[in-house]
Amino acid sequence: MNYSTNAQSHLTIDGVDAMTLANTYGTPLYVYDVSKIRQTMRAFKAIFEREQVPYVVSYASKAFSTKAIYQVAQQEGIHADIVSGGELYTALSAGFNPQHLSFNGNNKSWEELTLAVTKGVGTIIVDNFLELQWLGEITAAHGVKQNILLRISPGIAAHTHEFISTGQQDSKFGFDLLTGQAKRAFDLATHDNNLTLRGLHAHIGSQIFDVTGFEKNAALLADTAHHWGWEPEVINVGGGFGIRYTNDDTPLPESAYAAAIIQTLKAKADTFGWQMPAIWIEPGRSIVGPAGQTLYTIGARKEIPDLRTYLAVDGGMGDNIRPALYQANYDAVLANNPNAQTAEVVRVAGKYCESGDVLVWEQALPHTQPGDILSVQATGAYGYAMASNYNRNPRPAVAFVEDGGHQLVVERESYADLVALDRDYELASTPQAEQ
Numbered sequence: 001m002n003y004s005t006n007a008q009s010h011l012t013i014d015g016v017d018a019m020t021l022a023n024t025y026g027t028p029l030y031v032y033d034v035s036k037i038r039q040t041m042r043a044f045k046a047i048f049e050r051e052q053v054p055y056v057v058s059y060a061s062k063a064f065s066t067k068a069i070y071q072v073a074q075q076e077g078i079h080a081d082i083v084s085g086g087e088l089y090t091a092l093s094a095g096f097n098p099q100h101l102s103f104n105g106n107n108k109s110w111e112e113l114t115l116a117v118t119k120g121v122g123t124i125i126v127d128n129f130l131e132l133q134w135l136g137e138i139t140a141a142h143g144v145k146q147n148i149l150l151r152i153s154p155g156i157a158a159h160t161h162e163f164i165s166t167g168q169q170d171s172k173f174g175f176d177l178l179t180g181q182a183k184r185a186f187d188l189a190t191h192d193n194n195l196t197l198r199g200l201h202a203h204i205g206s207q208i209f210d211v212t213g214f215e216k217n218a219a220l221l222a223d224t225a226h227h228w229g230w231e232p233e234v235i236n237v238g239g240g241f242g243i244r245y246t247n248d249d250t251p252l253p254e255s256a257y258a259a260a261i262i263q264t265l266k267a268k269a270d271t272f273g274w275q276m277p278a279i280w281i282e283p284g285r286s287i288v289g290p291a292g293q294t295l296y297t298i299g300a301r302k303e304i305p306d307l308r309t310y311l312a313v314d315g316g317m318g319d320n321i322r323p324a325l326y327q328a329n330y331d332a333v334l335a336n337n338p339n340a341q342t343a344e345v346v347r348v349a350g351k352y353c354e355s356g357d358v359l360v361w362e363q364a365l366p367h368t369q370p371g372d373i374l375s376v377q378a379t380g381a382y383g384y385a386m387a388s389n390y391n392r393n394p395r396p397a398v399a400f401v402e403d404g405g406h407q408l409v410v411e412r413e414s415y416a417d418l419v420a421l422d423r424d425y426e427l428a429s430t431p432q433a434e435q
């Protein structure tokens with residue numbers, strides 16, 4: 001990897017010195033290169049525009065849900081997918097157009113569905129029979145008509161980590177196709193006057209590197225609709241496009257995935273004599289993952305001769321659970337001199353009370369000192385989004401960087417924030433407890 005640096009040999013992010021960011025906002029710090037986010041959003045759109053097919057690019061905001069990212073998505077003219085009342089609230093607080101939201105999730109509550117219907121969420125992607133029934137009741141009670149898609153469990157196993165594969169038949173998501181549940185849901189949905197069924201949805205998994213799963217998925221959704229004697233307006237093939245975390249990962253460009261899906265559905269539309277359905281995709285990781293990195297301050301070091309050197313930083317599994325959860329790999333770089341000669345291989349560990357609290361399993365680094373700044377690369381997806389307060393560590397701040405400028409978009413939590421929702425246990429001071 002060749003990192004961009006300035007005259008002081010410091011790592012730069014879209015023209016901003018990483019050391020300036022660490023000094024200004026403290027560490028750990030999530031930093032996003034917004035130009036890169038915009039580039040990816042535009043690249044996804046460009047391929048559909050070039051092929052002149054109707055489409056919606058919907059950013060899967062579970063990957064990173066903050067007001068600022070919904071605002072960037074809106075500026076770039078893309079939609080957003082949400083999976084909870086909390087993500088809906090965040091998007092609405094950011095001023096996001098609710099018509100451009102789609103709502104996924106395998107167990108949406110009555111309250112979440114009511115909020116979505118009454119706030120005008122554009123599309124609800126219905127996952128199960130209870131939701132279909134509730135949605136019928138809620139829309140009738142509020143006298144509204146709601147656009148929906150049906151989420152199908154397509155029976156396609158994607159080649160990825162078991163925990164992030166969702167398309168196989170043994171999955172909690174969506175209506176099962178093979179046992180006829182999907183057809184039953186289709187019949188129910190098309191007979192409900194308050195629901196407008198616009199199309200089908202299926203998502204096969206995440207961090208996928210080849211196009212065949214997406215082609216199969218698109219073909220299967222089209223074949224299914226055709227088999228039911230129905231011409232859908234929308235085919236939503238989900239997200240899951242893989243990214244480069246380390247040099248071992250070899251993702252395709254955004255355009256390759258999109259082109260394969262477009263070709264598959266063009267052919268199906270031709271064969272079935274349909275108008276071209278709108279192709280919806282839901283990329284999350286590929287939009288924000290490569291654009292994010294996390295800056296840490298290096299602290300203690302433990303050398304076990306002939307075994308391993310641990311280098312500890314001031315964050316860890318609380319801000320990036322992915323290595324512990326999925327054995328995920330990352331690259332790290334010394335922000336104060338990224339292109340310096342490497343001198344040793346270390347394991348980068350966090351500060352949490354868990355042996356599995358690792359950020360990088362094996363990393364070649366130059367000589368480092370306590371106080372140096374380490375940047376773990378490509379942490380933009382499912383890092384902040386999955387952050388926790390384990391060990392009562394405050395969650396880090398988030399900074400956006402663009403064209404040489406920088407701004408905090410999420411403040412660092414304080415110790416006061418950590419106890420803000422706590423209440424004193426009053427019974428603890430009753431006479432009985434004192435005896």
Ligand SMILES: Cc1ncc(COP(=O)(O)O)c(C=O)c1O
Pocket residue numbers: 060063081104166203205206207238239240241282283284285286381
């Ligand atoms: C329904 C759905 N859409 C989109 C995504 C986004 O996936 P990714 O972040 O891998 O693009 C997911 C997560 O895997 C998902 O479950």
Ligand SMILES: N[C@@H](CCCC[NH3+])C(=O)O
Pocket residue numbers: 062164166206207322381382
């Ligand atoms: N959170 C996971 C991906 C799950 C995607 C949600 N369907 C990750 O970090 O890779």
